[in-house]
Amino acid sequence: MERAYLDCNATTPLDPRVLDAMLPWLRDGYGNASSLHWFGQQARAAIDEARGEVAALIGATPQEIVFTGSGTEADNAALRGVSGSARAPRRKILHSTVEHHAVLNSARALAAEGVPVETLAVREDGVIDLDDLARKLDDQTALVAVMLANNETGVVQPIAEVVALAQRHGALTLSDGVQAGGKLPVDVKALGADLLTLSAHKLYGPKGVGALYVRRNTKMTAFLRGGSQERGRRAGTENVAGIVGFGRAAALAREALAGGNDTRRIAELRDRLEARLLSIDGARLNGARNPRVGNTTNVSLAGVEAESLLMALDLMGVAVSTGAACAAGAVDPSHVLRAMGLPAERVQSSIRLSLGRFTTEAEIERAAAAIAEAVARQRSMTSSARRAG
Numbered sequence: 529m530e531r532a533y534l535d536c537n538a539t540t541p542l543d544p545r546v547l548d549a550m551l552p553w554l555r556d557g558y559g560n561a562s563s564l565h566w567f568g569q570q571a572r573a574a575i576d577e578a579r580g581e582v583a584a585l586i587g588a589t590p591q592e593i594v595f596t597g598s599g600t601e602a603d604n605a606a607l608r609g610v611s612g613s614a615r616a617p618r619r620k621i622l623h624s625t626v627e628h629h630a631v632l633n634s635a636r637a638l639a640a641e642g643v644p645v646e647t648l649a650v651r652e653d654g655v656i657d658l659d660d661l662a663r664k665l666d667d668q669t670a671l672v673a674v675m676l677a678n679n680e681t682g683v684v685q686p687i688a689e690v691v692a693l694a695q696r697h698g699a700l701t702l703s704d705g706v707q708a709g710g711k712l713p714v715d716v717k718a719l720g721a722d723l724l725t726l727s728a729h730k731l732y733g734p735k736g737v738g739a740l741y742v743r744r745n746t747k748m749t750a751f752l753r754g755g756s757q758e759r760g761r762r763a764g765t766e767n768v769a770g771i772v773g774f775g776r777a778a779a780l781a782r783e784a785l786a787g788g789n790d791t792r793r794i795a796e797l798r799d800r801l802e803a804r805l806l807s808i809d810g811a812r813l814n815g816a817r818n819p820r821v822g823n824t825t826n827v828s829l830a831g832v833e834a835e836s837l838l839m840a841l842d843l844m845g846v847a848v849s850t851g852a853a854c855a856a857g858a859v860d861p862s863h864v865l866r867a868m869g870l871p872a873e874r875v876q877s878s879i880r881l882s883l884g885r886f887t888t889e890a891e892i893e894r895a896a897a898a899i900a901e902a903v904a905r906q907r908s909m910t911s912s913a914r915r916a917g
């Protein structure tokens with residue numbers, strides 16, 4: 529069966545050029561980067577080069593990049609790290625309601641330990657409510673966490689404005705850039721965020737490698753303790769091949785962004801797919817059309833049960849996603865769409881499609897046709913069940 533993979537926000541395929549860069553470090557380059565001999569120094573040099581590439585992708589200096597074991601770890605490290613060095617009365621953490629669970633659940637854990645945590649509302653289009661932020665910010669706020677691009681809707685947040693408000697009260701800003709890295713130009717200096725997170729597998733790199741950007745002189749405690757790797761911020765023998773892969777992926781992403789063709793092609797395909805979906809009766813776009821990353825669309829299809837649609841599409845060879853999280857066997861509807869105030873039926877009828885560098889026109893055509901067919905089939909089944917009932 530010919531398959532269409534439209535779930536690049538969940539993960540992207542490894543770019544073959546990234547694999548080529550990684551293989552020598554899995555095969556022969558087995559030195560421990562902390563060793564003083566030749567083997568160790570080869571690995572150290574490869575990590576340093578990758579650090580430069582990841583830094584360049586976001587306009588940081590190499591010293592400001594800490595490699596982690598995932599985007600999730602980077603988010604955890606940022607919240608825990610700032611909270612760990614915060615001193616009363618400045619301890620409060622503010623975060624948006626549409627953050628990834630890596631931020632939400634880290635904040636929840638800190639709240640359970642007694643850290644004051646408050647949430648920031650978003651508007652119906654998924655954009656942060658800056659008035660709510662202005663109301664909740666005070667001189668006791670240590671950290672404001674607002675993601676750069678949302679994983680479910682692709683909506684891009686006005687981080688520079690968030691930072692300006694936070695700075696007025698002396699608070700630090702964390703921006704989860706996992707879904708923005710490689711999809712739009714990110715310049716940490718222009719954004720002004722103190723902390724920003726990335727994940728390699730969202731930009732055609734390997735899984736299990738992330739990065740935390742920490743602006744120079746930002747005070748935070750170490751998350752993992754042990755050796756002095758990553759300047760003491762994140763102990764543990766480095767995943768050399770993974771980090772090298774991340775570096776290569778970042779370099780390729782920078783090249784693609786500078787050229788513009790890749791990003792434009794993806795956005796055009798997304799727009800074409802989105803137009804096809806929105807032509808289905810009862811279809812509506814979720815979240816702001818702009819600003820949005822160019823690869824993502826999130827659409828609700830009235831009267832359709834998204835989980836069943838996803839399964840039907842999977843059988844037809846089309847991979848999409850719903851924002852729902854599966855926790856302990858129960859399906860928890862998208863917290864993002866709920867936070868945007870969408871009614872429960874609309875949340876439960878929403879699917880996310882996310883494209884990437886390797887998405888083809890044929891995949892888009894196949895997916896659009898399959899979705900139209902599966903929606904029609906589900907609707908006719910529902911209406912005949914209703915008639916029978």
Ligand code: PLP
Pocket residue numbers: 537538598599600601603628630675677678679704706707727728736737738
């Ligand atoms: N933050 C966002 C916005 C994400 O979309 C994801 C992954 O889906 C993460 C963090 C977690 O990254 P990782 O999969 O590397 O743990």
